[in-house]
Amino acid sequence: MATMRDVAERAGVSIATVSFVVNNTKPVSAATRERIEAAMAELGFQRNVVARALASRRTRILAMAYPALEHRLGAAGMGFVTSAARRAAERGYHLVVWPVGNDAAELSDLVGQGLVDGVVLMEVLLRDARVDALVASRLPFAMIGRTENPAGLPHVDIDFDVTVEDALTYLHQLGHREVAFVTEGEPRATFRLYGPKVRAERAFERGCAERGLEALMVECEQHAAAGRETAREILARHPGTTAIMIMNEHAASGVLSGAIRSGVRVPDDMSLLSIVTTRDMGAMADPVLSIMRSPGEELGTLGVDLLIGQLEGEPMPEPRLLPCVLEPGESTAPAPGR
Amino acid sequence: MATMRDVAERAGVSIATVSFVVNNTKPVSAATRERIEAAMAELGFQRNVVARALASRRTRILAMAYPALEHRLGAAGMGFVTSAARRAAERGYHLVVWPVGNDAAELSDLVGQGLVDGVVLMEVLLRDARVDALVASRLPFAMIGRTENPAGLPHVDIDFDVTVEDALTYLHQLGHREVAFVTEGEPRATFRLYGPKVRAERAFERGCAERGLEALMVECEQHAAAGRETAREILARHPGTTAIMIMNEHAASGVLSGAIRSGVRVPDDMSLLSIVTTRDMGAMADPVLSIMRSPGEELGTLGVDLLIGQLEGEPMPEPRLLPCVLEPGESTAPAPGR
The missing domain is CATH 1.10.260.40 (lambda repressor-like DNA-binding domains)
Structure with missing residues (x-):
C-alpha cells in the first residue's frame, strides 16, 4: 500500500x-x-x-459503551441508543455500540486500539472502573449517567430526585398513604452501585420520610413473571398498600397482572405507576399504565453533543439532569375511600 | 509516534x-x-x-450491522445481538454494533475504513444494497437473514416456512378454520422487501390454500395501540375469526387487549398465537400469550461462527435455517364449539 x-x-x-x-x-x-x-x-x-x-488520530467514529450482557436493554434504553446514533449522523460522525462489560477490561482493550475519537458511557455505576479507565486513557468521553461524585466529568443524566419526588407527590395528592416501590433486582454485586437504582431508592426514602410514610421497597428481577410474584408478595405482606411505583419496565406489566389475578381492581383498589419507561411500554399493559416518561431521546442527543463538543473544542456545557415526565394512563386513581 | x-x-x-x-x-x-x-x-x-x-489487516473486531433507526429492535432482536456478542468474546473477538441504514452508504463508508475483520448483517432485505456493497468490498461477512437468492452467500436464518406451517397446523388441529395473520406494517417502500415478512406471508398463503382456508392478512404498526385497533378491525370486518396469529411482537399484547376490550374472551372465544418472539414478551400479556419462540440465541451464535470460520480458514458450513418452537401459553384453546 x-x-x-x-x-x-x-x-x-x-x-x-x-x-x-x-x-x-x-x-x-x-x-x-x-x-x-x-x-x-x-x-x-x-x-x-x-x-x-x-x-x-481522528476517525470520526464515536463508541457508545453499553453493558448489554449485564444490563437488559429495554425500550427506555433503546431511546438513548437510537437518538445518539441519529445525532452523531447529523453531526457527521458514526456511532457504534460496544456491548462491553462493566469490568473495564474489554473497554480498555478497545479504547487502546485508537479506533474511535471518543466514548459515550451508559449504565454508569457510582464507582465505575470504566470511568477510571477512560480518564486514564485521555480519550474524550461523556457519561449518560454519573458516578457518585461526577463534578468535573462531562455528563448528562435523568434527574432521579425530581422524578421520584414528582411521582410521590402525584400519588400522595391522590390520597395514597401506603406506597410500595418495586425496583430492579440482580444478583451481581455491582448492581448495588447502579446509579439509577441507588439514587431513586434514596429519593424514595427521603420523600416518604418527609411525608411521614413508610418506605416499602421491593426488588424484582427484570421479567414479567417476577413482577407477578412481587405483586402477590406485596399484597400478602402489606395488605394496606394502595399504590405501587415501579422502576423496572420489564416487570411492570407483570406487577399489574399479578395484582389483578389476586383479585385487586386497578385502579379502583390499587394504583400503579411505572417510572423511567416509554409510552409504548405502558400501552402494552391493560389497563394502560400511567408512566413517568424517560427523557432518553433528549439525553442521547445531549450526550453525543457533549462528546462532540469536546472533540471540536467547544466550551464545555454544564452537566444536565432531566426529570421523567408524568403521563397519566388508566392505572392510577384516587386512593380507595377518597 | x-x-x-x-x-x-x-x-x-x-x-x-x-x-x-x-x-x-x-x-x-x-x-x-x-x-x-x-x-x-x-x-x-x-x-x-x-x-x-x-x-x-486484522483487528479482531467484528461488526454487527443492525438498521436500528429503520427497524425497531425488540426482545427477539436483542437475543441475536447479545448471543453474537457473547460468542465473539468466547472466540477472542470483539463485537461492535453498527446501527447503519438499509441504504448501504454508511455501511460502505464504515467498511471502507478497514477497521473490522468482517460483518454480520441483520434484517436482510430480499434485494439488499448492503449485500452488494459487502460483496464488492471483499470483506468477509455472514447474514443472519437472507436475500431472495442467497445460494453461495454465507447465512443462517429463521425457517419461516416451517414456523408458519407449524403454527397453522397447531391452530388447525385445535379446530380453527378462520385464522387472521397480523404482520408488521411500515410506510417505507423497502419494507415490502423485508425477508421475514415476505417469507412468512407466502408461507401463510400457501398453508391456508392447502387447507382450503381463506388467507386473511392484516398489517399493523409496531406498537400496542396499533395492535388494539387492528383487533377491533378484524372483529368488525371478519366476525367469524376464531384465531389470530401475530408476527409483530410490539403489537401482540395490544391485539390481545383490543380483542378483550371488544368483549371477546381469550382463549374461549378467540385464540392468539404470537410468533417469532420471546417467552418474556409473551409473559408480559395477560393471559400469557402462546408463542413460537425465536431461535435468536442460537442464530446469533451460528452467525458469528460462520463469520469467524471464514476469517480462520475453516471449511464453509452449510447454511442453517432454524424454525421457531411452539411454547403454548394461556391464549390458545380449541375453537368455540369444538
Missing part, C-alpha cells in the same frame, strides 16, 4: 505537505494540491481511516 | 523482522526478539490496532 512518503516522493514535495492535503489541516496552493492528488491517484493511495487515524 | 522503521533501526534489524515480532507471523530467535522488544520499549512503540491493522 502506498504511503504518504511515496506520495511525497512522486509529487516532489515534503511529507508534511502531503499530510496537509490528506488531513486538510493547512492550506496548500492549488498547483501543489493538484500534483499531490495526481500522485495519490497514480499510486493508488488510500485515504482510509486507519491511515488517517495514524496521521491525524 | 515511533514506527516499525524506527524500531528496526534502533535494533539493527530489518523492518520485516520487526514485523514478524509485532504481528507474530514468523519465528524469530530469542536474542533478536529481545533486542526488538527492548527497542520498542525505549521508543515507546505502540502495538496498537491501527498500526497492526495497517501491518496485518
Whole structure:
C-alpha cells in the first residue's frame, strides 16, 4: 500500500505537505494540491481511516459503551441508543455500540486500539472502573449517567430526585398513604452501585420520610413473571398498600397482572405507576399504565453533543439532569375511600 | 509516534523482522526478539490496532450491522445481538454494533475504513444494497437473514416456512378454520422487501390454500395501540375469526387487549398465537400469550461462527435455517364449539 512518503516522493514535495492535503489541516496552493492528488491517484493511495487515524488520530467514529450482557436493554434504553446514533449522523460522525462489560477490561482493550475519537458511557455505576479507565486513557468521553461524585466529568443524566419526588407527590395528592416501590433486582454485586437504582431508592426514602410514610421497597428481577410474584408478595405482606411505583419496565406489566389475578381492581383498589419507561411500554399493559416518561431521546442527543463538543473544542456545557415526565394512563386513581 | 522503521533501526534489524515480532507471523530467535522488544520499549512503540491493522489487516473486531433507526429492535432482536456478542468474546473477538441504514452508504463508508475483520448483517432485505456493497468490498461477512437468492452467500436464518406451517397446523388441529395473520406494517417502500415478512406471508398463503382456508392478512404498526385497533378491525370486518396469529411482537399484547376490550374472551372465544418472539414478551400479556419462540440465541451464535470460520480458514458450513418452537401459553384453546 502506498504511503504518504511515496506520495511525497512522486509529487516532489515534503511529507508534511502531503499530510496537509490528506488531513486538510493547512492550506496548500492549488498547483501543489493538484500534483499531490495526481500522485495519490497514480499510486493508488488510500485515504482510509486507519491511515488517517495514524496521521491525524481522528476517525470520526464515536463508541457508545453499553453493558448489554449485564444490563437488559429495554425500550427506555433503546431511546438513548437510537437518538445518539441519529445525532452523531447529523453531526457527521458514526456511532457504534460496544456491548462491553462493566469490568473495564474489554473497554480498555478497545479504547487502546485508537479506533474511535471518543466514548459515550451508559449504565454508569457510582464507582465505575470504566470511568477510571477512560480518564486514564485521555480519550474524550461523556457519561449518560454519573458516578457518585461526577463534578468535573462531562455528563448528562435523568434527574432521579425530581422524578421520584414528582411521582410521590402525584400519588400522595391522590390520597395514597401506603406506597410500595418495586425496583430492579440482580444478583451481581455491582448492581448495588447502579446509579439509577441507588439514587431513586434514596429519593424514595427521603420523600416518604418527609411525608411521614413508610418506605416499602421491593426488588424484582427484570421479567414479567417476577413482577407477578412481587405483586402477590406485596399484597400478602402489606395488605394496606394502595399504590405501587415501579422502576423496572420489564416487570411492570407483570406487577399489574399479578395484582389483578389476586383479585385487586386497578385502579379502583390499587394504583400503579411505572417510572423511567416509554409510552409504548405502558400501552402494552391493560389497563394502560400511567408512566413517568424517560427523557432518553433528549439525553442521547445531549450526550453525543457533549462528546462532540469536546472533540471540536467547544466550551464545555454544564452537566444536565432531566426529570421523567408524568403521563397519566388508566392505572392510577384516587386512593380507595377518597 | 515511533514506527516499525524506527524500531528496526534502533535494533539493527530489518523492518520485516520487526514485523514478524509485532504481528507474530514468523519465528524469530530469542536474542533478536529481545533486542526488538527492548527497542520498542525505549521508543515507546505502540502495538496498537491501527498500526497492526495497517501491518496485518486484522483487528479482531467484528461488526454487527443492525438498521436500528429503520427497524425497531425488540426482545427477539436483542437475543441475536447479545448471543453474537457473547460468542465473539468466547472466540477472542470483539463485537461492535453498527446501527447503519438499509441504504448501504454508511455501511460502505464504515467498511471502507478497514477497521473490522468482517460483518454480520441483520434484517436482510430480499434485494439488499448492503449485500452488494459487502460483496464488492471483499470483506468477509455472514447474514443472519437472507436475500431472495442467497445460494453461495454465507447465512443462517429463521425457517419461516416451517414456523408458519407449524403454527397453522397447531391452530388447525385445535379446530380453527378462520385464522387472521397480523404482520408488521411500515410506510417505507423497502419494507415490502423485508425477508421475514415476505417469507412468512407466502408461507401463510400457501398453508391456508392447502387447507382450503381463506388467507386473511392484516398489517399493523409496531406498537400496542396499533395492535388494539387492528383487533377491533378484524372483529368488525371478519366476525367469524376464531384465531389470530401475530408476527409483530410490539403489537401482540395490544391485539390481545383490543380483542378483550371488544368483549371477546381469550382463549374461549378467540385464540392468539404470537410468533417469532420471546417467552418474556409473551409473559408480559395477560393471559400469557402462546408463542413460537425465536431461535435468536442460537442464530446469533451460528452467525458469528460462520463469520469467524471464514476469517480462520475453516471449511464453509452449510447454511442453517432454524424454525421457531411452539411454547403454548394461556391464549390458545380449541375453537368455540369444538
